[in-house]
Amino acid sequence: MTTLAADREIEHLMTLHPKGFDLSLDRITRLLDRLGNPQDRLPPVIHIAGTNGKGSCAAFSRALLEAAGHLVHVHTSPHLVNWHERYRLAAEGGGRLVDDKVFAEAIARVAKANKGEKITVFEILTAVTFILFSEHPAEAAIIEVGLGGRFDATNVITRPAVSVIMPVSLDHEAYLGDRVEVIAAEKAGIMKRGCPVVIGAQESETALEVLIETAERLDCPTVVYGQDFLAFEENGRMVYQDEDGLLDLPLPRLPGRYQFANAAAAIAAVKAAGFEIGHRAAEKAMAQVAWPARMQKLSQGKLVDLAPKGAEIWLDGGHNPGAGVVIAEALAEQEEKNPRPLFLISGMINTKDQSGYFSAFKGLARHVYTVPVSKSDAGVPNDELALRATDAGLSAEPVGSVANALMLLRDSWDGPAPRILIGGSLYFAGAVLDENGTPPT
Structure with a gap:
């Protein structure tokens, strides 16, 4: 894949706009309005926040949906080698990283709509996500939060199919605060009134309390790891359990017992978003899931x-x-x-x-x-x-x-x-x- 065209566009943006984060939704909202609000024309969105495990949850969610035959867009950040990794567009047989020409054209269009006004590069690239995902057909979109939640540029999605909060712990204290309950409140900012919420395994009882209280205040149908669903190892297999019963599955391809909880959160999220995942599709997903640079x-x-x-x-x-x-x-x-x-x-x-x-x-x-x-x-x-x-x-x-x-x-x-x-x-x-x-x- 040639990356020159998109890289040139991004390098130019880097010279125009400040590096880093500026947590506010005003600039991204203004820009998206000029672009015709593409964030309102997405397929059902699985929106994922958390300190650790966001990417693994996204990978499992993608594997589950694709194994069930669905066309899925995926946005993750940061990238590892090429910017293109952040944008996986739905395709028959499994999503593909965005084509360089398509990516470069989308960046140029968004930058032109911004008219040189103050903005961060991450906000421009988030707007690119919404342009790409609204203009290419898919049955679901998995969108990972960049930083925090409440003021993250992805948090302009007004009616997610499900909001997922993965484990919350201290990170990015300069932006989010130095107490876990403060960080949990920031992550909980992606919850939307009446929309389903999945709360993944939490190490901190304080964080869990904040997340549950927020979901209850917003009247969100909520399922919580360890209370409403869970996963555990038995006889060399992974067993997922919720109110619908058990799924007896192979161990996930991603190593580490902690991935059971990530896989469980993804299964719960996909179900909460309204998708049916049969036993055969779940088995296939556990065997095929991939997430680079995570064990x-x-x-x-x-x-x-x-x-x-x-x-x-x-x-x-x-x-x-x-x-x-x-x-x-x-x-x-x-x-x-x-x-x-x-x-x-x-x-x-x-x-x-x-x-x-x-x-x-x-x-x-x-x-x-x-x-x-x-x-x-x-x-x-x-x-x-x-x-x-x-x-x-x-x-x-x-x-x-x-x-x-x-x-x-x-x-x-x-x-x-x-x-x-x-x-x-x-x-x-x-x-x-x-x-x-x-x-x-």
Whole structure:
């Protein structure tokens, strides 16, 4: 796929408009009005907010709907390698990333309608989502919130088929607040009066209370993980249960026990949105679901070739303490099934709680190689990141790149074939996929 045309349009926008977030709906509302309000002409929308698990829920929802034969649009953010990943347009046999020419033309049209007025690039690209999704036929649209919920640019959808709130924890404190109940209230801002709500597994009782209270105040038909639906492992299978009964399904293709709750939220969401998902379609979805850089096993590529012989390599873009916990749990599960020494290769950005992330791996990881994040100017210097890992109780050292870390491990380790986790930032994970020669498709 050539990406030059769309990339040129986006690079031009970056020179005109401020980088980052400016949480308000005034600018996006004004722009969409000039475009004829395409957000009001979408197929049924599954709108997903939360701190962790949004992308996995979107991936499971897409897999479920497509397995049942439905045409589905999907908007996610951020992208890993190419901007096009944010826009998957419905197609027979499964959605496809947007064509470069179609994408570039939509960006140019939206930018022209904005008339050079103050706006963020994310708002323009969100308007592009609504243009693309309203002009290409589909039976459902899955739209992931970018940041927060209440003032996120996607929150101009007035009648979602269902609003989904995935696990809420501390993240983006500079924008959303430093208390989990405040963040939960921001996420709950995507709920609309009378529209169905699915509340995914919540670690915080305080967050759960805020979400339920908001849904009740808005008279939303609501189902809550652990109360109205749940999923658990039994005899090497995943069992989903709700008031309609049980679904006995294969374990999801996405590894980690935490994915059961993500899969369950997606099943509940798709049902709440009015779609019937039969047992056969649900089985197919669990086997086919894919979500790059979320506990993705790397089995080939330029970087993989540099690793110690027989190494098991995982890539995950999780970057906050909550993500660290679930990733560590997933790796502990792998350790139970197939014991191997675990090494981390980590790159992070400076808006995240680096020590909080690393602390989840204490007692599990033998050593951490910290590397720069080449695709972000907010990357934490590798020597500073090594100190944060050390603060969390880990053995750590800075190295120049992922390739260097893999070669250093290959040349210095003489024990059994290791297990390697590469991660700490979605920007970092995207750079790894690019360098490895295995970008998302």
